[in-house]
Amino acid sequence: MQQDTALLRGLADVARDAAHPPAPPHACHGCGSAGGGVLADRDGGTVVRHGRAVAKAHAPGTDPVAHRARLAVAAHPRLAGILLPPLPVSTADVRGRPVSAWPYGTPVDPAEPEAAPWEEAATLLARLHAVPAPGLPGPLPPMRGPAKVVRAMTRLRQAAGAAAHPGTAAVHAAWRRLPAWARAEVPALRADAVCHGDFHLGQLVRHPAADGPWLLIDVDDLGLGDPAWDLARPAAWYAAGVLPAQVWTRFLGAYRAAAGPAVPPHGDPWPALDVPARALTVQTAALALAKATAAGRELDEVELAVVDSCARIATLPSELG
Structure with missing residues (x-):
């Protein structure tokens, strides 16, 4: 994707202003300009850092009303210690795209998978799901998890040459076996919990220091929905054999220990997790095929x-909960 230099310059200005607020003069003492540059530049958002602050240009076409509601929820006292709160910004958009500013936090280190904060993440999700929605700024829109599955399937259909890949048919077949709510065709059967909507380990940072507490970031998909969706990606990885059983057990055990409402406190969790896990499997596979086809490479392990x-899901009954 070709970089938009004017967008990057505008984000750098927002991040600099957020890192150096005009009052009080000592508010960012010592932050200087240490650490900077482009942290991410993807279709879903562009992120630029300046010192202790980052600025994000959200995806083109972002609903401005829903965007403001999500930012207001992230700043609400009920979410303190769960979601990283935003910083004030001097401008509402850059190059026609909504912009937000955030404190810089230390992300999960992919080079140390054994130190991944699975228990901490599960506890944060349980706390998020337990936050009472009434009284939060709003109206809080629906959680966008199912919409992301739709977007992944659209990207797969539009990827030149992807139709020829032997795995594409299996992904489409698995997609057709998802219920309508998991394909964003009808409202979800359960939509009463505050959900992150796109949980993975990249959505965690330590703040305010490198050894500070973990917090959830990225509220672009935040909304009311089925809390099981936030457990679906680890569940899908476990079912696919990608996530070791002991890690899944730690994650699920920590979620239950924190009284998370997505699954029963005891017994088999899969009646609640089955459909979301299948949906996340379809989403992940569709994106993998689209990206691999575009890059002209083989799929990795x-x-x-x-x-x-997906090939296994395609053999299962069409009617799911």
Whole structure:
């Protein structure tokens, strides 16, 4: 994707202003300009850092009303210690795209998978799901998890040459076996919990220091929905053999220990997790095929595992809960 230099300059200005607020003068003492540059530049958002602040240009076409509601929820006292709160910004948009500013936090280190904060993440999700929705700024829109599955399937259909890949048919077949709510065709059967909507380990940072507490970030998909969706990606990875059983057990155990409402406190969790996990498998496989086709490369081991999972899903009954 070609970089928009004017967008990057505008985001750098927002991040600089957020890192150096005009009052009080000592508010950012010592932050200087240490650490900077483009942290991400993808279709879903562009992120630029300046010192202790980052600025994000959200995806083109972002609903401005829903965007403001999500930012207001992230700043609400009920979410303190769960979601990273936004910083004030001097401008509402850059190059026609909504912009937000955030404190910089230390992300999960992909080079140390054994230190991944699975228990901490599960506890944060349980706390998020337990936040009472009434009284929060709003109206809080629906959680966008199912919409992301639709977007992944659209991207697969539009990827030149993807139709020829032997795994594509299996992904489409698995997609057709999802219920209508998981394909964003009708409202979800359950839509009463505050959900992150796109949980994975990349949505965690330590703040305010490198050894501070973990917090959830990225509220672009935040909304009311089925809390099981936030557990679906780890569940899908476990079912595909990508996530070790002991890690899944730690994650699920920590969620239950924190009284998370997505699954029963005891017994089999899969009646609640089955459909969301299948949907996330379809989403992951569709994106893997689209990206691999565009890059002209073979699927890697993890990508093959999720495509194989779609082939298994395709043999299951169409009518799910």
